[in-house]
Amino acid sequence: MPKILRSKEMKKCLGCFTCMLVCASFNQKNHSLIKSAIRVRTTGGMSSNFVAIVCLGCSKPACMEVCPSNALVLRDGGGVLLKADKCIGCRQCEEACIVNAVNFDEETQTPIICHHCGICTRYCPHDCLQLIDV
Amino acid sequence: MLNEKFIRVLYIDLETEKIRIEQREDLLKYLGGVGVASKLLLENIKSDCKPMDAEQPIVFAIGAGTYVFPVLTKTVAMFVSPLTGELGESYAGARMGMTMLMAGYDALVITGKAKKHSYLSISTNNVTVKDARAIWGLNVSEVGQYIREKERHAGHADGKRSIVYIGPSGENGVSFACATVDTYRHFGRMGLGVCMGSKNLKAISIYGNRSIPILNHKKYIKLYQELYKKCTATEYMAKYHDAGTPENIMPLNKSGGLPTRNMRSGSFEEAGRICGESFAQKNLVRKMSCTGCPVGCIHIGMYRREFDKGHEYEAISVSYDYELIFALGTFLGVANTDAIISLIHEVEELGLDAMSTGVCLGWATEALEKGYITEAETLVKLRFGKAEEYRKAIEYLATGTNSFYQALGKGSRHASSIYGGEDFAMHVAGNEMAGYHTGYGSLIGAAVGARHSHLDNGGYSFDQSMEEFDEDKLVDMIFAEECERCMTNSLIMCLFARKIYDRQTILDALDSIGFELTNEELTEIGRRVYKTKLQIKKALGFQQKGVKLPKRFFETPSMNGMLDEAVAKSMIRKYAAKSDLLLAENSDES
Numbered sequence: 034m035p036k037i038l039r040s041k042e043m044k045k046c047l048g049c050f051t052c053m054l055v056c057a058s059f060n061q062k063n064h065s066l067i068k069s070a071i072r073v074r075t076t077g078g079m080s081s082n083f084v085a086i087v088c089l090g091c092s093k094p095a096c097m098e099v100c101p102s103n104a105l106v107l108r109d110g111g112g113v114l115l116k117a118d119k120c121i122g123c124r125q126c127e128e129a130c131i132v133n134a135v136n137f138d139e140e141t142q143t144p145i146i147c148h149h150c151g152i153c154t155r156y157c158p159h160d161c162l163q164l165i166d167v
Numbered sequence: 168m169l170n171e172k173f174i175r176v177l178y179i180d181l182e183t184e185k186i187r188i189e190q191r192e193d194l195l196k197y198l199g200g201v202g203v204a205s206k207l208l209l210e211n212i213k214s215d216c217k218p219m220d221a222e223q224p225i226v227f228a229i230g231a232g233t234y235v236f237p238v239l240t241k242t243v244a245m246f247v248s249p250l251t252g253e254l255g256e257s258y259a260g261a262r263m264g265m266t267m268l269m270a271g272y273d274a275l276v277i278t279g280k281a282k283k284h285s286y287l288s289i290s291t292n293n294v295t296v297k298d299a300r301a302i303w304g305l306n307v308s309e310v311g312q313y314i315r316e317k318e319r320h321a322g323h324a325d326g327k328r329s330i331v332y333i334g335p336s337g338e339n340g341v342s343f344a345c346a347t348v349d350t351y352r353h354f355g356r357m358g359l360g361v362c363m364g365s366k367n368l369k370a371i372s373i374y375g376n377r378s379i380p381i382l383n384h385k386k387y388i389k390l391y392q393e394l395y396k397k398c399t400a401t402e403y404m405a406k407y408h409d410a411g412t413p414e415n416i417m418p419l420n421k422s423g424g425l426p427t428r429n430m431r432s433g434s435f436e437e438a439g440r441i442c443g444e445s446f447a448q449k450n451l452v453r454k455m456s457c458t459g460c461p462v463g464c465i466h467i468g469m470y471r472r473e474f475d476k477g478h479e480y481e482a483i484s485v486s487y488d489y490e491l492i493f494a495l496g497t498f499l500g501v502a503n504t505d506a507i508i509s510l511i512h513e514v515e516e517l518g519l520d521a522m523s524t525g526v527c528l529g530w531a532t533e534a535l536e537k538g539y540i541t542e543a544e545t546l547v548k549l550r551f552g553k554a555e556e557y558r559k560a561i562e563y564l565a566t567g568t569n570s571f572y573q574a575l576g577k578g579s580r581h582a583s584s585i586y587g588g589e590d591f592a593m594h595v596a597g598n599e600m601a602g603y604h605t606g607y608g609s610l611i612g613a614a615v616g617a618r619h620s621h622l623d624n625g626g627y628s629f630d631q632s633m634e635e636f637d638e639d640k641l642v643d644m645i646f647a648e649e650c651e652r653c654m655t656n657s658l659i660m661c662l663f664a665r666k667i668y669d670r671q672t673i674l675d676a677l678d679s680i681g682f683e684l685t686n687e688e689l690t691e692i693g694r695r696v697y698k699t700k701l702q703i704k705k706a707l708g709f710q711q712k713g714v715k716l717p718k719r720f721f722e723t724p725s726m727n728g729m730l731d732e733a734v735a736k737s738m739i740r741k742y743a744a745k746s747d748l749l750l751a752e753n754s755d756e757s
Contacts, residue, residue, distance in 0.1 A: 047463040049456035050265075051237075051395070058388060064169065064235050064379040065269060066327055078315055079261075079350035079455070080484065140378045158399050158461035 035110025036164045037090035038071075038149045045159040046073065046083035052153035052162060059152045061145070070147035071162075072136060085162065088112050088134040088147035096126035096135055096144075108148065110167045115146040168273050169235065169680060170382055174203055177272045177294065179287065181366055182221070182279030184296045197699070198682075198692050200230035200659035201256065203274050204245040205699040208254075211276055214706040218247040218255075218358075219340075219365035221280035227267070228274040230659030233459075234265040236391065236676050237398045238664035240457035242267065242348075243656060248357040248618075249365075250342040250523065250578050251597035253707040254700060255357040256618040260457035260661065261349035262329035269327055269375025281367040286332075288318060290374040299369040306516040307334040307347050310370055318372040328374040334518020336565040337364035341576040343523035343599070347515070351455060351465055351486040355520045357598065357618060386679040394667065394676070399461050403666045407464040408454065412489035413443030415602075416497075424605040424630070424726030427497045428551045429529035430593050430719055433604050433726065437502035441492055449504050452484065457661070464663060470505040485511040493602030494525025499532065500551030513558050517565035523578065526599035528560055530579045534588040544571035544586075590718035595619050596709075604720075605630035606727035607638070607738060612645050614714045614735075615742045617700045622662060624649040630727055638734060642741045653700070654693035694749065701750050711743040 053069035061068040072086040090111030097105040097113045104120035105113040122142035127135040136145045151164035168175045174194035178187040197203045204226045211224035225246045232239040242263040248255030267273070270291050277287075281296055284303040288295045302313050310332045318328060329349055337344035337360030344360030345353045354360075363369070381387050398404050406414055416438055419425040423433035439445065450468035457465070469484035485508055495501065495510040514521045532549040534540045542548055546563055547556040560572075567573040575582045579599055583592035593600045595613040601621035603609040612626020613619050621627050624645045633641065652662075660668050668676070670686055677684055684692075721732045 047454055047456040047461070047465075048458075049461050049463065050458045051461050054234075054459060055391075058381060058391065062381045062384050064381055065377060066265075067269075067376050068378065078311060156395060156461070158463065 034166045035108075036149060036151065037111050037167050038087050038147060038151060038154065039163045039165050040085035040087050040161060041163055042159070042161045043083055043085050046085070046161045047159055048073065048075070048079070048083050049158065051156045051158065052085075055152050055156040060150070067136075068138065068145060070134075070136060070145045071153050086132065086134055087162075088149070089132055090149060090167070095129040095131065099125040099129040101125065105146070110149070112149055113146060114148055115144065117141075117143050120144070168271070169268065169379055174199070174273045175271060176207065176274045176276060177289070178276045178278070179294060180279040181277065181281040181285065181287075181296060181368065186294045196692070197696060198231045198654070198657035199233070199273060200228055200241075200657040201243045201245070201653060202657035202692060202696040202699070204228035204243050204256075205696055205703065207274055207276050208245040209699055209703050209706070211278065212247060212703065212706060214708075218249040218252060219362065221366065222278060223247050223362070225277045225359070225362050225366070226274060229264045229267045230657055231682060232658045232676055232680065234268050235387075235459070235680060237394050238404075238460045238462060238661045238667065239658050240264055240460045240661050241656075241659040243659055244346070244354045244359050246357075246359055246362045247707065249361050250358045251619060253709040254617055254703045255359065255362070257354040257356050257359050258656070258659070259331075259346075259348040259352045259354045260460070261352035262327075262458045263331065263348050263373065264659070265458040266327055266329040266373040266375045268379070269377050270373055271375065271377050277366065277368070279366065284367050284369060286314060286370040286372065287368060288372045288374075290320070291377055302369060303338065304335060307332060307518050308350075308516060310334070311347070311350060314370050314372055318374065320374050327376055328372060330370055330372045332370035333360040333363050333368075334516060334565070336518040336576075337361050339565065339567050339576070340364070340573075341519060341565060341567070342578050342581075343520040343576075344518050345520045347518060351467070352457065353520075356522065356620060358520075360518050382681060383679055390676050390679045394672070395461060397667050398664070404462045404663065407663045408462050410443030410447050411464055411466040413446055413466075413487065413492055415489045416442040416492060419603070419605075419726070422605075422726045423724060424603055424609075424627075425497055426493065426593070426600065426602055426604045428500045429498065429533045429591060430600075430604060430723050431533075433723055435497040435500075435502070438497065440502045441496045441504055441507060446487060446492070446504050450487075450508060455486075460661065462663070468504070468508050470508045472509065483508060483512050485515055487511060490602050491521045494522045495557075497602075498525045498529045499557055501554050501557070502552065503554065506554035510554060510557055510561065513561045517561065519561065519565055522601065523599040524561060524564065526593050527564070527575050527579045527582065528557055530583060530588060530592045531560070531575060533591055534583070534586060537588065539587040540571065544569070592717055593719060595716065596714045601627070603627035603630075604723065604725045606725045607636065607730060607735065608633070608641060608645065609725075610716065610720055610730060610735060611641070611738045611742065614716060614739055615645065615711050615746070616649065617697070617704065622652075624652060630725075636727065638738055639741065642738050642745070646742060646745050650690075650693035650697045652693075653696035654689055657692060657696060698749050698752065701746055705750065711739060711746055714739060
């Protein structure tokens with residue numbers, strides 16, 4: 034059954050950023066947080082709450098609709114998959130996403146797209162993130 | 168530098184506002200962290216100048232494995248300590264290590280004095296000295312708020328910026344002013360805050376967004392997975408996450424090693440009211456982590472303060488730990504979790520080291536009681552257990568309200584040398600004591616330790632594990648552990664993880680990111696780094712044999728019974744002989 038990523042328990046977040054570290058390490062073979070598809074940030078300093086900016090796995094993805102080169106294709110279960118060889122780096126997907134979940138990689142000039150692999154959920158020490166059946 | 172064969176050092180001169188970057192292969196033999204920082208401090212100190220002289224350097228360094236492995240989260244700061252007058256060394260977690268790595272610097276060397284009140288903005292592509300005149304004088308939380316707003320780096324994903332900042336104490340010349348990192352972590356001890364203040368430096372913002380490819384993906388991921396599992400699914404780290412370090416209160420109290428009321432006693436009859444469990448039940452609202460650590464040892468405690476009649480409340484929250492509860496709780500006889508949080512809050516906002524603050528106030532309380540000083544000096548009637556008076560005294564201390572508080576702001580050694588009461592001024596070589604009166608290990612460990620901290624060599628831990636006291640064996644253990652920690656602090660490993668990172672794990676982890684080292688080389692690095700620290704101390708005129716210990720250490724029974732001054736002196740002599748041997752070794756030019 035296809036699954037998508039959710040972040041329902043962010044009040045429990047420790048702010049360790051392990052989710053970002055493993056997303057970048059496993060998916061992009063990079064140590065840098067800028068390569069992560071999931072982004073955790075505060076809402077104003079460390080004493081505020083943490084929020085996760087993640088792909089919501091739309092069934093009618095706006096990012097896909099605006100893509101001029103069909104580089105984003107619908108993923109089974111929701112969200113999109115990136116066909117990097119077709120991407121021209123126009124950044125329209127980044128703009129179209131209402132939750133700002135498309136993180137653009139300046140180095141490769143392609144978007145970093147969450148494919149709901151769930152590696153972040155497996156390395157979240159406080160169970161803030163979930164992979165749910167759709 | 169990760170993936171490179173050099174250490175990348177950013178030199179910043181605040182006076183000329185010029186920078187210089189050096190990529191130094193020669194520093195690789197110091198591994199990183201405290202090794203690199205020690206060498207850079209030794210190269211740049213002006214041993215004939217005072218600690219707060221504009222020419223004195225402040226050095227920051229990250230370790231060989233910072234951020235890429237779990238719990239290698241710390242950044243080290245080294246400087247000439249205004250409190251002890253010699254080697255200054257302090258560690259902080261939060262996000263700083265990760266941001267330095269992402270900005271592309273292993274170490275920063277800051278010299279000179281800015282022409283006006285300033286803050287430093289360091290990013291991957293730029294280093295600038297910016298105007299901070301408007302925020303000079305502000306409390307710590309306000310400074311954080313303004314710098315966060317100003318250093319937004321809009322357009323980039325968040326979470327890669329770190330801010331180090333000081334409060335009024337650092338501006339007002341308090342020798343134990345701390346530097347706060349990202350709200351909840353600190354370069355707490357030995358006065359980094361006042362070193363920054365003396366350079367007209369209110370804050371340092373570091374932002375990094377480099378791409379750092381993983382070169383040996385298979386090896387690295389395998390190691391990472393194992394280490395993550397060890398940190399989260401085993402018992403090694405559980406206590407740090409559960410009730411946290413305050414868990415130590417009850418066992419130390421029971422065994423008589425918990426310094427209470429200026430260490431007139433080693434146990435506190437009301438310890439149960441302020442133990443880890445009490446804080447957890449009454450005040451704990453949240454746990455947090457440093458970047459790259461899945462443990463979550465940062466315990467945030469909150470209490471509701473009534474600031475006016477008519478049900479007017481505000482929420483005060485701070486991070487609390489064992490040492491703060493000791494210094495502002497048991498040492499001052501304060502037996503209420505809310506009151507301790509309010510004292511921690513005061514210390515935080517004004518930018519003081521909580522440990523030195525509590526211990527100095529403990530001395531002042533007893534000095535007042537015994538008539539060495541009067542209320543004309545203290546301005547409030549300091550009495551053990553009276554938190555409100557202590558809260559006011561903390562403010563006087565941070566602002567240097569009168570000559571007494573100015574003297575107290577130079578530490579308990581200095582204040583007692585002026586007003587008397589040296590026998591019960593509880594410092595070791597000028598640094599106020601930590602919360603362990605466990606035996607010769609804690610006392611000698613701090614006396615001979617490079618920064619006179621309980622964490623230099625963990626002597627307090629030997630007191631708790633050694634079955635039968637053996638003077639020579641204990642000296643050897645302290646010396647060996649000091650060297651070992653010089654190595655682990657070059658990684659830089661959080662000390663909580665010392666059971667996770669055994670030698671083989673360290674070698675495997677380093678190997679997976681490109682450091683080919685042997686076990687013998689790790690030992691050699693530890694000794695080389697310690698030797699460098701001893702050279703710094705020597706250059707600054709410090710002699711282990713010259714340490715005078717306050718009498719109270721020998722008057723109040725420790726966890727292991729009454730300590731004998733003659734034994735302590737003998738241990739220091741033996742340790743100093745070992746240090747001299749290391750210093751004289753010419754196998755390796757440092």
